[in-house]
Amino acid sequence: MFLKFPVLCLIFHCAYCISHHPILIIVSYDAFKYNFFDTKLVPHMETLKKQGTYADYLLNVFPTKTFPNHHSIATGLYPETHGVLGNTYYDPKTKQVEHIGPQMFRYSNNVVPIWRLNEDQGNGRYSGSMMWPGAYYPYQGKNITYRQDFDDNMDWYKRIDTVISWVTDRKKPANLVMLYIEQPDTYGHIFGANAPQFKDMLRKLDNITKYLQDQLESHHIADKVNVVHLSDHGLITITPQTFINITQYMKGGTYTWAGATPCIQITPHKGHEEEIYTALKDASIKNGHFKVYKKQDFPKQWHYKNNPRSAPILVMADVGWGLDDMIEASKKYAKIFNFTLTNSSEFGVHGYDTSVADMHPYFMARGPKIKKQHKVSPFHTVDLFNLFTELLELPQMPNNGTLGNIVDILNDNKQGRYNVGSVVMVTVGGIVAGLFIIALITVIVLLIIKHRQNLTTVAALNKRFPQTFQNHIESQHLLDAEYA
Ligand SMILES: [Zn+2]
Numbered sequence: 223m224f225l226k227f228p229v230l231c232l233i234f235h236c237a238y239c240i241s242h243h244p245i246l247i248i249v250s251y252d253a254f255k256y257n258f259f260d261t262k263l264v265p266h267m268e269t270l271k272k273q274g275t276y277a278d279y280l281l282n283v284f285p286t287k288t289f290p291n292h293h294s295i296a297t298g299l300y301p302e303t304h305g306v307l308g309n310t311y312y313d314p315k316t317k318q319v320e321h322i323g324p325q326m327f328r329y330s331n332n333v334v335p336i337w338r339l340n341e342d343q344g345n346g347r348y349s350g351s352m353m354w355p356g357a358y359y360p361y362q363g364k365n366i367t368y369r370q371d372f373d374d375n376m377d378w379y380k381r382i383d384t385v386i387s388w389v390t391d392r393k394k395p396a397n398l399v400m401l402y403i404e405q406p407d408t409y410g411h412i413f414g415a416n417a418p419q420f421k422d423m424l425r426k427l428d429n430i431t432k433y434l435q436d437q438l439e440s441h442h443i444a445d446k447v448n449v450v451h452l453s454d455h456g457l458i459t460i461t462p463q464t465f466i467n468i469t470q471y472m473k474g475g476t477y478t479w480a481g482a483t484p485c486i487q488i489t490p491h492k493g494h495e496e497e498i499y500t501a502l503k504d505a506s507i508k509n510g511h512f513k514v515y516k517k518q519d520f521p522k523q524w525h526y527k528n529n530p531r532s533a534p535i536l537v538m539a540d541v542g543w544g545l546d547d548m549i550e551a552s553k554k555y556a557k558i559f560n561f562t563l564t565n566s567s568e569f570g571v572h573g574y575d576t577s578v579a580d581m582h583p584y585f586m587a588r589g590p591k592i593k594k595q596h597k598v599s600p601f602h603t604v605d606l607f608n609l610f611t612e613l614l615e616l617p618q619m620p621n622n623g624t625l626g627n628i629v630d631i632l633n634d635n636k637q638g639r640y641n642v643g644s645v646v647m648v649t650v651g652g653i654v655a656g657l658f659i660i661a662l663i664t665v666i667v668l669l670i671i672k673h674r675q676n677l678t679t680v681a682a683l684n685k686r687f688p689q690t691f692q693n694h695i696e697s698q699h700l701l702d703a704e705y706a
């Protein structure tokens with residue numbers, strides 16, 4: 223009898239070892255294309271998708287590469303604003319090609335990722351990152367509470383167990399965790415999306431999705447944690463028959479190369495700008511399967527040119543085509559993974575324009591603040607930041623996303639700050655107030671006009687007729703006939 227009370231206390235206490243703030247886990251599977259559900263290899267994901275809210279696809283940012291897109295998801299900003307312009311880029315400040323590291327992600331102190339914004343509110347808000355690209359580094363001089371740097375040797379189940387341990391930590395329970403898994407991207411690049419190895423990876427991702435859900439349920443927190451599942455981009459499969467050697471058109475030692483198929487950032491050395499542009503442009507016309515842009519001509523919808531890290535020349539392979547780095551990478555993959563490289567060997571690539579459907583990632587979400595069995599229209603990757611701030615009840619931050627694009631994901635049950643009821647009330651209230659002001663102004667203007675007309679009418683009549691009219695009403699019938 224006496225033992226029961228402490229045991230019950232322990233059970234009760236552990237069931238509530240979570241943050242008193244709204245809780246959100248964001249899960250990214252790299253290169254999980256929107257239509258991988260059609261493979262029928264991900265039944266658990268399909269079930270979750272139908273239970274919560276999903277979109278057919280997300281409209282991601284250019285270039286459709288991993289680091290720019292993950293940072294746009296985390297900040298709500300386009301690459302030209304957050305400064306992560308590619309998986310590598312040439313930095314005119316350091317005069318070298320930069321790879322992943324704090325210098326890549328910390329372009330400006332004004333860039334505040336969601337994990338930093340969450341923890342900056344204090345009052346027991348803690349953020350965690352399980353390998354999310356860029357979240358390992360300090361922002362605004364501060365690190366978040368829980369961080370695991372990228373380590374592809376770390377078992378996926380262990381990653382999820384660790385995430386759950388952060389969320390249920392007795393002293394500092396995380397209320398925001400970013401979870402990143404590098405597949406199916408890695409196997410997609412090496413084997414292409416039709417390979418059995420790739421398909422096996424989709425099955426494994428399906429299994430860990432179920433594992434995460436099972437863990438939330440076994441900890442009795444599934445109805446308290448919002449989970450957003452998404453990806454950064456899709457991919458397509460190409461073969462060596464479409465690889466183009468573009469370095470043959472430029473003199474060695476006259477430029478710096480950054481980026482990878484299909485978009486290459488070329489920085490000509492001083493004095494070689496026009497020579498390189500003209501050579502590449504001529505070659506692109508002759509070849510017909512890649513395009514060359516000067517920085518001032520980058521399409522506006524890329525949101526890519528207004529940044530000093532943006533290279534003076536960009537080479538873009540057409541969809542389905544690869545460039546020099548693929549010639550090298552395919553040889554390397556064949557050697558490391560022990561297969562014979564042929565003209566029909568398949569490799570996965572991404573990075574093409576955001577208008578290419580194969581580049582689009584998936585989106586689905588579930589949890590207490592998210593609508594059940596609901597589908598929303600496709601929206602932009604940069605809109606996600608607003609979704610996160612709404613789910614976490616954080617202050618709004620200026621960003622490139624549109625709040626209105628994500629409101630329909632949020633539950634109507636008063637937990638969202640912008641539930642449909644309040645939106646309708648605010649809208650109707652605004653319209654009524656606006657109409658009242660317009661009516662008031664109209665009445666005042668009419669009274670002024672009437673008063674002036676009265677004076678004019680009386681003056682006109684006094685001029686035309688020798689008698690004096692005392693007021694407008696008295697004189698009106700005389701003028702009406704003249705102007706009828
Ligand atoms: Zn990626």
